[in-house]
Each structure stands twice: as structure tokens, then as C-alpha cells.
Amino acid sequence: MHRLIEAMERTIFGQRTNVRLVVAAMLAGGHVLLEGVPGLGKTxxxxxLAALTDGSYRRVQFTPDMMPSDITGNVIYNLQENRYVAVEGPVFCNILLADEINRTGPKTQSALLEAMEERQVTIQGETRALPSPFFVVATQNPVEYEGTYPLPEAQLDRFLFKLTLDYPAEAQEIEVYKTHGLGASGGGAIEPVCSLADVLAHREKMSRVTVEDGIVExxxxIVRRTRDNKKVLLGASPRAGLAMLNASKAWAYLDGRDYATPDDVKLVARPALRHRLLLAPQAELEGVTSDVIVEETLAGIPVPR
Structure with a gap:
């Protein structure tokens, strides 16, 4: 896992924490929503990540005229064989990039609900299992809202993390220009550093990371306090608490520990909760963001020792 992170950092500049969080999400069996302006390296x-893990990779460009069958697949009639044949959609892969997911309608967005939660899709009444591991990386543009469809709460809740990509520092941006077109490390194509079997093996080890009762409490x-905040219309659900628990274990594992700490919980709190809080209209008018709510929540709860 460390080799995977180091290899990604040689290609993705200025996103050190986000790279580790993406790997942690894959390790925890979750999915990631990336938000950032065009040109920051979301795709x-x-x-x-797919190239370094030797996994199958598909990219779907979401558009307003896309149908659910364009993602999950469909059944077509084969004239030569005189029978109906199921054609699998791009969702049958290890890493799926749902590019600009908010540019398609709710009906098509919901086609990913079953895939993300149950790792399966239903094509004309027949349920088909997806490859393992199955990891969705979705992107959306935070500044261009014309012709977009905001993701419903049920869809957002399927993402383990919502990560915000910012502009790189000047030195890192210069490094991007210097290495442009030169491959992963300035001299060649990207070579896998681990297999999908390695990822699944590490996921099994990660599940055994110890979380003491005090940290679970x-x-x-944290989750329950978000529901009591007057600035929040809809607080975090138990699924959000499970997301924080699994993400804390994954972050501890990547840090070389077999136990989670309160600092792990604090680090994953914002990316795990920011997309799960529905703010009150008055709070939004005052410029309050979900990140502010999470920070206030963390500041108001005693840290276990």
C-alpha cells in the first residue's frame, strides 16, 4: 500500500492527503466523490490508481441524454443465435470513473445505487455480481451548475468520502509542467505495483485493526451531535458513523498501526461527513459550510484518552 501511494504521488502532484484518502477509501471498501474545477487531475x-493496481478501468462521461442501461447494460436480441443475450455495461469493472456525475438525470444517477451498495446490478430482472474489488470514483464541477442535476441525499450517502481538490502550490505546479508527457516518474509508462489480490488481502488485514470502545463512543x-445542531436540517446517519469507523481503521492501517486513535477519527471526519449534512437555509445564507459544522462538532466533544 505504501508503494501504491508513493507511485501515485509521483504522478499526482499537490494532492498528498487526497491521494492517501483515496487509497484508504479503496482499502475500506468505499467509494469517493471528487469535487474540483477542471484541470486538477481528477480523471x-x-x-x-487503476493502472498501478492492474485493475480493469472504465470511464463513463455522464450526459443529460444518458439512460440507466448505458451504465448497467441491457438485453439485446442476437439474430444469429436466435435468442436474447445480456450485454454488460461499463459498470462491470474494478475501478469505474463516473465523470461529471451531476450532468445526468436522477434516473440514470440511481442506476449506480445498487452497484455501489450491494456490488451487483439487475439487468432485465437478472441479478449479476460485479467484479471484486469494485471502486467508484465520481467527479463533479463545483462552479458550473447550468444543465446539472444535484445528487440526491441517498446517492451522496453511498460515497465514503467527498474530497475537494484545490490548486497545487507553485513548486508543485512547476513540477507538473516539467514532467508533463514523461510518464509516471518522468520516464516511462505506468507499471503496476500491486495486484487486485494484494488489495483484497490488505483489506482483510485492515478489518482486524482494533478500535477501542472509547473511540467507538x-x-x-460526533454523529449524533450533528443531528442536534440547529444549523443542520438533516444530520449524519448511522451509515455515516460506520463510514468514519471503517475509514479510521483504513487510515491507521496505512500508518502502520493495528489500532485506531482519536486523531484518525478527526482526520477522516470532514471527508466522511461533509456530503452527508443538509444545512438549514439560514445557515447557507450566512455562509456556513458543512466543513464548519464538522469542525464545530469536533471542537465541542471531549477527546477520549
Whole structure:
């Protein structure tokens, strides 16, 4: 896992924490929503991860006229064989890049609900299992809202993390220009550093990371406090608490520990909760963001010792 992170950092500049969080999400069996302006490397991040893990990769460009069958697949009539044949859609892969997911309608967006939660899709009444591991990286543009369809809460809740990509620092941006077109490390194509079997093996080891009762209670207090905040119309659900729990274990594992700490919980709290909080209209008018709510929540809860 460390080799995977290091290889990604040689290709993706200026996103050190986000790279680690993406790997942590894959390790925890979750999915990631990337938000950032065009040109920050959202697509490249997903493509690089797939190449480094030797996994099958598909990219779907979401558009307003897309249908659910364009993602999951459909049944067509084969004239030569005189029978109906199921044609699998691009969702049958290990890493799926759902590019600009908010540019298609709710009906098509919902086609990913079953795939993301149950790792299966239903094509004309027949249920088909997806490859393992199955990891969705979705992107959306935060500044261009014309012709977009905001993701419903049920869809957002399927993402383990919502990560915000910012502009790189000047030195890192210069490095991007210097290495442009030279491959992963300035001299060649991207070569896999681990297999999908390695990812699944590490996921099994990660599941055995110890989380003490005090930290579990700390997570529960954070989640429940968001529901009592007057600035929040809809607080975090138990699924959000499970997301924080699994993400904390994954982050601890990547840090070389077999136990989680309160600092792990604090680090994953914002990306795990920011997309799960529905703010009150008055709070939005005052410029309050979900990140502010999460920070206030963390500041108001005693840290277990």
C-alpha cells in the first residue's frame, strides 16, 4: 500500500492527503466523490490508481441524454443465435470513473445505487455480481451548475468520502509542467505495483485493526451531535458513523498501526461527513459550510484518552 501511494504521488502532484484518502477509501471498501474545477487531475487520479493496481478501468462521461442501461447494460436480441443475450455495461469493472456525475438525470444517477451498495446490478430482472474489488470514483464541477442535476441525499450517502481538490502550490505546479508527457516518474509508462489480490488481502488485514470502545463512543457522539445542531436540517446517519469507523481503521492501517486513535477519527471526519449534512437555509445564507459544522462538532466533544 505504501508503494501504491508513493507511485501515485509521483504522478499526482499537490494532492498528498487526497491521494492517501483515496487509497484508504479503496482499502475500506468505499467509494469517493471528487469535487474540483477542471484541470486538477481528477480523471488522472482514477486512471493512475487503476493502472498501478492492474485493475480493469472504465470511464463513463455522464450526459443529460444518458439512460440507466448505458451504465448497467441491457438485453439485446442476437439474430444469429436466435435468442436474447445480456450485454454488460461499463459498470462491470474494478475501478469505474463516473465523470461529471451531476450532468445526468436522477434516473440514470440511481442506476449506480445498487452497484455501489450491494456490488451487483439487475439487468432485465437478472441479478449479476460485479467484479471484486469494485471502486467508484465520481467527479463533479463545483462552479458550473447550468444543465446539472444535484445528487440526491441517498446517492451522496453511498460515497465514503467527498474530497475537494484545490490548486497545487507553485513548486508543485512547476513540477507538473516539467514532467508533463514523461510518464509516471518522468520516464516511462505506468507499471503496476500491486495486484487486485494484494488489495483484497490488505483489506482483510485492515478489518482486524482494533478500535477501542472509547473511540467507538467518540464516533457515535460526533454523529449524533450533528443531528442536534440547529444549523443542520438533516444530520449524519448511522451509515455515516460506520463510514468514519471503517475509514479510521483504513487510515491507521496505512500508518502502520493495528489500532485506531482519536486523531484518525478527526482526520477522516470532514471527508466522511461533509456530503452527508443538509444545512438549514439560514445557515447557507450566512455562509456556513458543512466543513464548519464538522469542525464545530469536533471542537465541542471531549477527546477520549
Amino acid at each position: 488522472k487520479l482514477a486512471r493512475t 467518540y464516533i457515535a457522539h
